[in-house]
Amino acid sequence: MERPLTQHITFPPLDLRAYEAVGGYQSVRKALKDMAPGDITALLKESNMKGRGGAGFSTGMKWSFVPMNVSGPKYLVANADEMEPGTFKDRWLLEGNPHQLIEGMIVSAYAIQATESFVFLRWAYKVAAVEIHKAIKEAYAAGYLGKNILGTDFSLDMHLHTGVGRYMCGEETALLNSLEGKRATPRAKPPFPQVSGLFGKPTIVNNVETLCYIPHIINNGAAWFQSLSHTNDGGTKIYGVSGRVKKPGAWELPMGVTMRELIEEHAGGMQDGYKFRGVLPGGASTDFLVEEHMDIKMDFAGVAAAGSRLGTGTMVVLDDRTCPVGFVHNLEHFFAQESCGFCTPCREGLPWTEKLLLAIEQGEGREEDLAMLASHAKMMGPGNTFCALAPGAMEPLQSALKYFRDDFEQHIREKRCPYHA
Amino acid sequence: MLTTSEKEQIEKEIRQVPVKKAACIEALKIVQDHRRWVSDEGIQDVADILEMSTEEVDSIATFYNLIFRQPVGRHIILLCDSISCYVMGYKELHQQIVQLLGIQYGQTTLDGRFTLLPNPCLGTCDHAPALMVDHDLYRDLRKEELENILAKYT
Amino acid sequence: MATIYIDNKPFDVKNSKNLLEACLQLGLDLPYFCWHPAMGSVGACRQCAIKTYKDEDDKKGRIVMSCMEPVKENVRISVNDIESTEFRNQIIGLLMTNHPHDCAVCDEGGACHLQDMTVMTGHSYRDYRFTKRTHRNQDLGPFLNHEMNRCIQCYRCVRFYKDYAGGKDLNVFAANNKVFFGRQKDGKLESEFSGNLAEVCPTGVFTDKTLLSHYTRKWDMTYAPSICQGCSIGCNISAGERYGSIRQITNRYNGEVNGYFLCDRGRYGYEFVNSSQRIQHPALRPHHNGTPDKDHIINHVANKLRSGKAIGIGSPRASLESNFALRQLVGEKHFYLGMSDIDHDHTALALKILRDGPVRTPSLHEMEKADMVLILGEDVTNTAPMMALAVRQAVRQEPMHDAMNEVHIAAWQDAAVREAVQEKKGPFFILNTFPTPLDELATQIQRGAPDNLARLAFAISHQLDASIPAVTGLSDAETTLVATIVEALLAAEHPLIISGFGSGYDSFMKAAANISWALHKQGKQPMLSLTVPECNSLGLEMLGGHRLDSALDVLRHGDADTIVILENDLYRRADKHVIDELFSHAKEVILIDHLYNQTAERATVILPAGTFAEADGTIVNNEGRAQRYFQVFVPKGEIQESWRWCLQIAQAAGIHRLNGLMSLDDITWAMCTAIPSLELVQQLAPHAEFRMAGQKIPREPHRYSGRTAMTANENVSEPKPPDDIDTPLSFTMEGFRGEAPAPLIPFFWSPGWNSVQAINKFQTEIGGALHGGDPGKRLLEPRKDAVIHFFTEAPEPYMPIPGHVHLMPIYQIFGSEELSMYTRGIAKSAAEFFCIYMNPEDLHEWNIEPGAWFNFEIDGHSYVMNATPNNWLPRGIAAINAGLPKAEIVDLPQCIRFIHSSTV
């Protein structure tokens, strides 16, 4: 089975020479010398590459919105903020093979004719920071970055920016504000960043995993990309599992493996003494799936059909000895803390939600609280809030109310958490 | 007053951005690196060099949770309190730390050695529970290990 | 125009608007918080949710924020649909979770947008049962209270203060539901426009601190439409009174003039009306035995006028009507302008330029649309504050248009526009000796001696029109600057040239005229705006009269022995020794004014005059716009309009020039007949007999309370409300309840809209003119057939005179204006009056220690002031703060002679 993204991951990672020796930076040569920027975007569209940052939007399509004949700078940003609880896939790529990301960024920048690029890295990824810094330096020295790359008239600078906290920084428009040195509050769309992004200039923000894939698509083509996958969504995907499973971890697998395969084979099934109750399939801001969904295909359409989202593809398992109310309370605590404070529903609604859940968990819930939680979930739904943070926060809540309703009711009835002895 | 080295570093950042203000977060990080936290004076220093008002700088500084606007200890413990660590029992770690150091979240030990802060997901969920002390990440932690780990930091 | 469907009914609305604006304009009650008509949309509060539908068959629809959606042809929306109604209700519920529910003790109560919206959405039951988060409040200085717990985080305060008005010291701190709006530390808010926060904030976080010291609910005040007397801009205000004192000034929307905002001088400078220094009763001096009887005093004055040789001295801070009445009382030949000669020269020049020239002088609203700005020798923030706010908006315009086209966004998409524009600013140049608050926006600033700067300005005009003589001897840098400015002027469609009285040098105004005229000749559409010193300087100048120094001559020669002074402290009009001498020649000094001032001390007869709050009248702003203000309340004592004093004296003296005139309409009619250029003044507002449905327009809200009890301590029977014979307004709550004609609106209120946001209901379109047109009439329109006579004499290059210093005035928003200084907070913010600023090298050369007392001489009179070094002053030029109380030097600029420095 091919594992293009992770095949060359080592700790410490390959240096530039070693990376080149395994075929690294070939796509830069090919793209800059043999392909027009538009060809690359077209190839991406053809491959049906969908962004790995959570929303699953077509990468080629996204790039095609960048106006090509405008004056002034354009920007490319790698979103390496990875703060979604339960998500740890980009860390692997960043620490294990930074040159792959840089290579992908150069080609992507070329495709949109960006002249400057940034890696927006979260603060906690200390090892990644060191490795990326080193790799960027090597790439400059080897002429892959800087003026007139490989003798062409394409030039690109690359900077590493490490954040100072705040989950909001992962939201692409808030990320841009943060890169501009401002508060990381999101921006209204339209205008989209592709048109007015960093410093008001056309900008593309892509997830690390998305960008790491670009070299391979350039090198091997769209058909190859499609062939890697079990489904219409092409390629492989990094999946991860955490929680009370025997072998938590992350694996690169064909897009569309089943949930069962992931949990039972790769993650080794539940730890002894724990039973499976449910799972957040793609990070903290996705709806719970339960036993009955075990055989769904883990691709964008498959998870959506089951009522959730593929999200980041990294799952968190809920076991039978963890209280679902406490579990969801923990999530909502996170989201309430991380709300930027800009829009009303999110800023005021999440703390309220959190307090309701805590009250229930502590045996102080009231019967009407469940209806209130449900109405919050609806009120903070997509489109009602300014950005996708609060709607994301509502996904685990609304599905928990559906799948674990008995638990909530038991808490309220017995005025205590049954999971605490 | 900014030290020469702070100033040099900030000026380097200013050169990278189209407008001075855009170096604000970098400048705050630099000041924090040198002084461990950003005091009102630190805010003023950054404001002066970037030609911003103190309000403008503080608005940004107070937004981000890893810019410290209060004194912190020599070492910072960031305990992951997010979902995978929750499932894997970070609360036990928390209790243990409270017991060992006698401080709650947001507090600093009397000897100024440690500050304990809760932190959202550290991105190492497959090795939960986890925490960071300064730049060092500790994973798959058992509460018994904590005492030895903390002993490394003086 | 586009057709949109609201709940299946078609409406035609303007394309450039968003759906919230469209709905409000159509009279629908749609709640909102973060949107503001002057500041656009950001989509933060989520209160204005509506449904949009794809087409007729779409029954489900989708919730959107109406403030963030453009009007588009055939858009289908619903305001009343259940889901969006429920959502709006929830949003208010959320906003109220942490709100203290303290309306009963909140200053905003009764005029609160949050209250209105809460009622409008039907939110009446509190579901939240947890503890509220609390904040600590800050001391923000003398003008504003801060009560952060009432905050609903709409971000309007920072958007106004920072983004719109350019303030630096207010911001939002922290994140999530801990966000805090305030300063970094306690302290006075620095912006000259801070008071607008009280109106911009939809709840009780920022409230008017001066109101608090004599608090009255909005519904318990008596209001009148009024005009600010703080500077020559003439912002429209609503003044509220109770128990005989003015309690609060709020903005009165005028689309052409001040729009939604006021400056802090205007908002807070009202306390002189309530001052203990007010003259309440007529008096004869030295002390008259027995109670002063009004008729007796009137007869006394009439006798003096009949027997003596009287002159009248008018006032730029009195109404046209009062000045005219005095002029008629003493006779046109004996009427003197109560301005300093230099103010008169400047105002006369401004009037001549505007009247004879071909270039239009813009309203503030038009200024905001300028695509290039050039300021010559004027610090508008301090001489005409609201003009600075307009310039700030203008400088945003040019880059905004590009950005909007490039990114396809509308102007109301505020955050997106700001992002696209970044730090880009339109071309903006300032030539001024001193730094000004607008400098931070300027493309380029030039400093130097006024003469040299004016030479540059003449050089610019020469480049635009060769018939204006060239200016020689410019440095390379100056030549380049001239070329840059010329290029920017020519590149612009609507360049705005601003100058005025502030520097004391008239060559700036001449050069400004030259530049605008030359551009006009080239087919451009320039705008020329000139500041004048006071609220009615231009009106007084249009009325006409003699110079003040000629009054001294007349008295010296014994051609006059009696002076009637109208609303004027002459010690502010010329240096002390000049006025002392003037009075020494007069047998009788009759003063009609409101406050005991230095002039009152010299008066032999004092007649109490109504301030703007106790009088009706008309003033003319720097744009030539005549505006009417109306009496707010009937004052205690024998205070009455100055013009009424004049009429009564004329009656007693049998002066035929004022025969038979009784009321405001009479005097206005007489004035307009006598002076045809003022003709339009008669059309400013409906006449006294005007009625709506047979009724007068009430000055009091229909909820006005306590009328029967207010004066029960004096008399248990309710007094008869006073009549108003001069206007169609009544002094009570009874009368017509519908919408009054724009010039007569005492306060903005509409059912369900108790806050200032009710303005939406009175406009032809959101942010546009009031129904029936904005009040005020322009008396000066450019002459299409004007023959241009350029000013040809540029000043000589500046040369310091050995042993002498040129003394220039520095005007300050807080301090330079006479009446506003009676407000404590303003007086506290004013500069020290004994400072003389000088170039440090001058100080050094003259051996004066910084901070030492500096003795100098003007016209043989010596003065002592505190020498304060100032780096931006050129050698040989000094400056003092103009207009401060008790300043003895007022005739500025002038030349002073160094005596010596003494140590104190």
Ligand SMILES: Cc1cc2nc3c(=O)[nH]c(=O)nc-3n(C[C@H](O)[C@H](O)[C@H](O)COP(=O)(O)O)c2cc1C
């Ligand atoms: C609150 C929030 C946090 C997000 N955090 C991340 C993140 O940490 N990393 C990431 O790649 N995308 C994150 N996203 C998604 C980004 O906004 C954006 O869609 C993504 O970076 C696009 O990359 P892609 O097109 O390659 O998927 C977040 C979105 C939201 C609403």
Ligand code: SF4
């Ligand atoms: S203080 Fe007032 S204006 Fe500012 S955010 Fe709060 S409610 Fe809005």
Ligand code: FES
């Ligand atoms: S911060 Fe985005 S929805 Fe609230």
